[in-house]
Amino acid sequence: MPGKADVRRSVMFRSAVFVVLLCGLSNVPAGDAIWLNVPQTGTKCVSEEIQSNVVVLADYVVVTEDHGHIHTISVKVTSPYGNNLHHKENVTHGQFAFTTQEAGNYLACFWSEGHYQGPGELSVNIDWKTGIAAKDWESVARKEKIEGVELELRKLEGAVEAIHENLLYLRDREAEMRATSENTNARVTWFSVMSLGICIAASSLQIWYLKQYFQKKKLI
Template identity: 45%
Template structure:
């Protein structure tokens, strides 16, 4: 299989569009990655909408967690669905390829990937709780606000982690530089002492 082609997709893009379409060339793969927080509901649906030949109207799919855990797989299928709640924060990857294809063949895949509030079945909530449209809109708005706050908190935590990592790295680099300088000075002093003794023994000095 050819090297993976990774396409970063922003949450805002996925939310704004009901579905996205992308093309997969024969002999290669395409992956879509999204940074998702822990405990987030993710629902996806994919299908082949165009193919260069009937023989390549089916694809294989693999969705993995940030630590490589398999969350969903589909082998030689024209369409499929997946749904899960993330167990850890990080980059969730969805990879697609055409099994047994060759160069020149291609398929176009349509992916509807919903995250967080947008993945919730609000119609089911309305029927279950028997609430009006206005009450449903208020609940959805409340959930969206909560989701935004959680996302902001997650981003602040990530920023803090990166800042701490940078500070630790800078500190280690500084100490390594100091240690290297001390070692160099020590070696230079030893060489000077050794050469001085050598020249004195040879009565050069």
């Protein structure tokens, strides 16, 4: 059986690991709160680059100092390939939630369609959460009957998995960009060689034509 010293060292080690992971979790973004000024005419959009199979949850609400009137906006959220994920018109607040099917820039656009006639622009508050920040940990705790340190460890595990997935995504993107750069360099090289060959051929043909012309005129 392990002695008291071994048990104490094990507890201290686990505590240290917990503290390190907790510090790592504090550096993980928990979501973005965005203030967006929507003009009376035109559209204002926000976008975020998200990888596939990521949960996205966002709440938006119109904020105005004119409490005597109700001001509404229209909202449209699209995927990188133009698929419509959320579309509402003439609303004061709302929520959209989805799981990404493709990687790329997801776009959320807001416009007032002339419903707001007040001074200046219309303000919209957007609480945008992705990945681990969008998970409902209260439901998980009730469903799996966990709390306290065990719940915090589950959150840390989710954060570590999210960080690992982001690192893999960044690695894949870096490989794609490197492959694209190499293909572009190869194409530019072939284009340069072809351009040089065409110039040499055109110069040779021009010299031959001028030589024939001067010989025909008996100038040489």
